[in-house]
Amino acid sequence: xxxxxxxxxxxxxxxxxxxxxxxxxxxxxxxxxxxxxxxxxxxxxxxxxxxxxxxxxxxxxxxxxxxxxxxxxxxxxxxxxxxxxxxxxxxxxxxxxxxxxxxxxxxxxxxxxxxxxxxxxxxxxxxxxxxxxxxxxxxxxxxxxxxxxxxxxxxxxxxxxxxxxxxxxxxxxxxxxxxxxxxxxxxxxxxxxxxxxxxxxxxxxxxxxxxxxxxxxxxxxxxxxxxxxxxxxxxxxxxxxxxxxxxxxxxxxxxxxxxxxxxxxxxxxxxxxxxxxxxxxxxxxxxxxxxxxxxxxxxxxxxxxxxxxxxxxxxxxxxxxxxxxxxxxxxxxxxxxxxxxxxxxxxxxxxxxxxxxxxxxxxxxxxxxxxxxxxxxxxxxxxxxxxxxxxxxxxxxxxxxxxxxxxxxxxxxxxxxxxxxxxxxxxxxxxxxxxxxxxxxxxxxxxxxxxxxxxxxxxxxxxxxxxxxxxxxxxxxxxxx
Amino acid sequence: xxxxxxxxxxxxxxxxxxxxxxxxxxxxxxxxxxxxxxxxxxxxxxxxxxxxxxxxxxxxxxxxxxxxxxxxxxxxxxxxxxxxxxxxxxxxxxxxxxxxxxxxxxxxxxxxxxxxxxxxxxxxxxxxxxxxxxxxxxxxxxxxxxxxxxxxxxxxxxxxxxxxxxxxxxxxxxxxxxxxxxxxxxxxxxxxxxxxxxxxxxxxxxxxxxxxxxxxxxxxxxxxxxxxxxxxxxxxxxxxxxxxxxxxxxxxxxxxxxxxxxxxxxxxxxxxxxxxxxxxxxxxxxxxxxx
Numbered sequence: 001x002x003x004x005x006x007x008x009x010x011x012x013x014x015x016x017x018x019x020x021x022x023x024x025x026x027x028x029x030x031x032x033x034x035x036x037x038x039x040x041x042x043x044x045x046x047x048x049x050x051x052x053x054x055x056x057x058x059x060x061x062x063x064x065x066x067x068x069x070x071x072x073x074x075x076x077x078x079x080x081x082x083x084x085x086x087x088x089x090x091x092x093x094x095x096x097x098x099x100x101x102x103x104x105x106x107x108x109x110x111x112x113x114x115x116x117x118x119x120x121x122x123x124x125x126x127x128x129x130x131x132x133x134x135x136x137x138x139x140x141x142x143x144x145x146x147x148x149x150x151x152x153x154x155x156x157x158x159x160x161x162x163x164x165x166x167x168x169x170x171x172x173x174x175x176x177x178x179x180x181x182x183x184x185x186x187x188x189x190x191x192x193x194x195x196x197x198x199x200x201x202x203x204x205x206x207x208x209x210x211x212x213x214x215x216x217x218x219x220x221x222x223x224x225x226x227x228x229x230x231x232x233x234x235x236x237x238x239x240x241x242x243x244x245x246x247x248x249x250x251x252x253x254x255x256x257x258x259x260x261x262x263x264x265x266x267x268x269x270x271x272x273x274x275x276x277x278x279x280x281x282x283x284x285x286x287x288x289x290x291x292x293x294x295x296x297x298x299x300x301x302x303x304x305x306x307x308x309x310x311x312x313x314x315x316x317x318x319x320x321x322x323x324x325x326x327x328x329x330x331x332x333x334x335x336x337x338x339x340x341x342x343x344x345x346x347x348x349x350x351x352x353x354x355x356x357x358x359x360x361x362x363x364x365x366x367x368x369x370x371x372x373x374x375x376x377x378x379x380x381x382x383x384x385x386x387x388x389x390x391x392x393x394x395x396x397x398x399x400x401x402x403x404x405x406x407x408x409x410x411x412x413x414x415x416x417x418x419x420x421x422x423x424x425x426x427x428x429x430x431x432x433x434x435x436x437x438x439x440x441x442x443x444x445x446x447x448x449x450x451x452x453x454x455x456x457x458x459x460x461x462x463x464x465x466x467x468x469x470x471x472x473x474x475x476x477x478x479x480x481x
Numbered sequence: 482x483x484x485x486x487x488x489x490x491x492x493x494x495x496x497x498x499x500x501x502x503x504x505x506x507x508x509x510x511x512x513x514x515x516x517x518x519x520x521x522x523x524x525x526x527x528x529x530x531x532x533x534x535x536x537x538x539x540x541x542x543x544x545x546x547x548x549x550x551x552x553x554x555x556x557x558x559x560x561x562x563x564x565x566x567x568x569x570x571x572x573x574x575x576x577x578x579x580x581x582x583x584x585x586x587x588x589x590x591x592x593x594x595x596x597x598x599x600x601x602x603x604x605x606x607x608x609x610x611x612x613x614x615x616x617x618x619x620x621x622x623x624x625x626x627x628x629x630x631x632x633x634x635x636x637x638x639x640x641x642x643x644x645x646x647x648x649x650x651x652x653x654x655x656x657x658x659x660x661x662x663x664x665x666x667x668x669x670x671x672x673x674x675x676x677x678x679x680x681x682x683x684x685x686x687x688x689x690x691x692x693x694x695x696x697x698x699x700x701x702x703x704x705x706x707x708x709x710x711x712x713x714x715x716x717x718x719x720x721x722x723x724x725x726x727x728x729x730x731x732x733x734x735x736x737x738x739x740x741x742x743x744x745x746x747x748x749x750x751x752x753x754x755x756x757x758x759x760x761x762x763x764x765x766x767x768x769x770x771x772x
Contacts, residue, residue, distance in 0.1 A: 245730065248726070248727045249727050252719075252721075260730070432760075442757065443756075443759070444757070446759060446760040447761055453616065455612040455613055455615075455620075456612045456620050457622050458757070462729070463730045471610070471757075
């Protein structure tokens with residue numbers, strides 16, 4: 001299209017100077033920054049350039065013991081004695097403090113995790129603040145959530161969260177736990193600990209009684225120590241299905257209440273009467289949002305045969321406009337892959353997809369020389385039995401299949417052990433609701449995708465886990481009933 | 482001349498049929514008088530698997546049946562039970578209850594059917610929600626049946642507790658395979674006869690008799706079972722249940738207060754999944770959504 005003007009974007013980088021990051025972070029235990037008992041630290045790096053950002057304490061069993069002890073003391077002491085109204089007011093304070101420091105949080109989230117600043121600024125941080133604000137209001141209204149039911153808090157909640165939405169996942173875990181009167185020991189992911197530690201700073205600033213929220217950093221063993229600690233009453237985990245199953249097994253002999261929010265392989269279904277341009281936007285948002293590091297990503301696309309050519313042509317054209325690169329640049333659409341390890345996993349799946357005979361298209365965008373990058377990728381000629389259609393890739397890789405009839409696509413969409421989310425695109429309400437009500441998925445987006453809200457329960461069917469986070473339903477996970 | 486009594490052959494209830502156990506085995510639990518209650522089918526793993534197939538094939542029809550219709554069928558179960566009150570009381574006494582307690586248990590069992598019948602088309606309205614999201618979307622959460630449920634009935638109050646386990650599961654559109662009380666199996670077998678004449682489609686409720694310790698591991702590790710419900714397992718058995726359930730992350734539901742607890746709709750929600758649906762609402766000068 002040589003007669004058209006070539007449009008280029010000038011660089012529009014957000015300034016990293018707005019972020020205050022220390023060289024070293026200790027655990028946040030009993031309201032104090034506490035050096036790790038064994039003296040070990042690990043580095044957290046910027047996945048966009050591989051540079052070290054800060055050093056973070058590595059949590060041992062002794063550190064976890066101290067954190068759980070502090071959480072127990074706070075539960076038995078000041079937090080347990082506080083009125084529900086005041087509990088809520090502390091949570092409101094945390095929400096307000098996040099809003100005040102939103103810009104700083106967005107920058108740190110992007111530096112530490114690699115997601116585009118546009119997403120951390122417009123999605124992650126505001127949603128995290130809103131989550132606290134929403135649950136703050138529940139604290140003194142719990143008796144209306146479960147009428148005629150005797151409810152009580154559980155005690156100490158051990159929470160382990162992933163690296164894809166670091167602050168947002170911390171908010172999803174901490175806010176309902178506090179609203180229902182529990183205390184918390186939380187471990188952020190190894191590759192993205194910084195916003196949780198900044199949250200700890202802000203929690204200290206809020207005056208929240210010591211020990212109510214404790215943050216311990218570390219890798220998988222630290223998480224296991226929290227989950228298996230005998231004095232933890234509640235386990236909340238977000239992460240992979242394989243780790244979720246290990247957790248369920250390891251706490252089987254205890255009375256710990258468990259909620260698991262695990263993997264997904266969502267079907268995004270495009271019917272022949274869909275508004276195709278909008279659907280294409282939804283496809284892109286469904287799989288390339290946050291580099292595809294999204295448990296509810298629309299990673300399996302089902303297109304009705306009669307519109308397949310049109311959808312694919314428009315999809316590839318739209319993919320070509322995606323800007324991949326500096327996550328701090330406000331124009332960037334697709335940021336850095338979170339870690340070297342995850343990049344290797346994604347590349348392995350791309351290789352498998354090609355070896356199994358699927359046809360690959362990747363955008364020809366220029367990728368930065370250093371850092372972890374993966375161009376937006378789409379596969380056609382995919383079979384139900386293809387590895388890339390069955391396993392969660394957790395990257396910007398879309399597997400496309402076709403269908404002729406509605407019963408056929410319902411069967412194909414449900415033919416997975418996962419059941420977290422799904423999308424349906426149609427201009428006909430009767431059709432859309434027939435499909436949405438027959439999909440085994442905890443969240444269904446009709447003519448939209450990847451929408452989140454504190455009032456909207458989120459969580460899976462089948463092997464995508466159990467329990468809901470968000471909304472009134474999210475309170476149940478933290479109450480003894 | 483005294484009439485010679487016709488003795489009954491006790492069988493399983495699978496897919497609306499009354500087969501004997503494929504294993505050809507039986508066990509003979511003792512009644513209150515110390516004599517065997519009968520030759521009771523000792524269901525095998527294969528019987529359980531057959532029952533799961535029946536429950537799975539009945540699920541589609543039962544889950545989408547109008548809640549009002551499910552309500553009428555549960556009410557019909559109550560009607561049929563009422564008509565057989567004397568037989569149920571008689572069997573409870575044979576299994577160790579007193580006449581007064583047996584009469585009370587049967588009456589409560591009938592009333593429990595009526596209670597849950599009423600909930601079929603009400604729990605959704607009480608517990609569903611429209612969620613006031615901050616963007617211009619219509620967002621609502623509803624309850625859907627989790628699917629095929631395996632259950633173990635409590636040993637105490639073999640009729641009432643059996644129904645208290647089954648009714649909330651099927652009221653919510655699930656299908657169930659339940660193992661009746663091991664030591665008091667007569668109530669579960671007679672209940673099967675009630676269900677078979679209650680307009681309940683075959684396969685919605687499947688009842689096995691047999692040995693709990695033998696069947697439990699198969700019930701909790703079957704990959705086509707979505708949830709497992711029980712109440713009076715030992716701590717070791719709960720551990721086994723939770724460990725084995727990880728194969729397909731089936732939901733493990735520990736019912737509390739099955740016998741003494743107050744009647745409540747909450748047990749229905751325990752075998753439900755919450756589905757949240759989003760749809761955009763156009764916003765223009767004319768205005769967007771008000772919820």
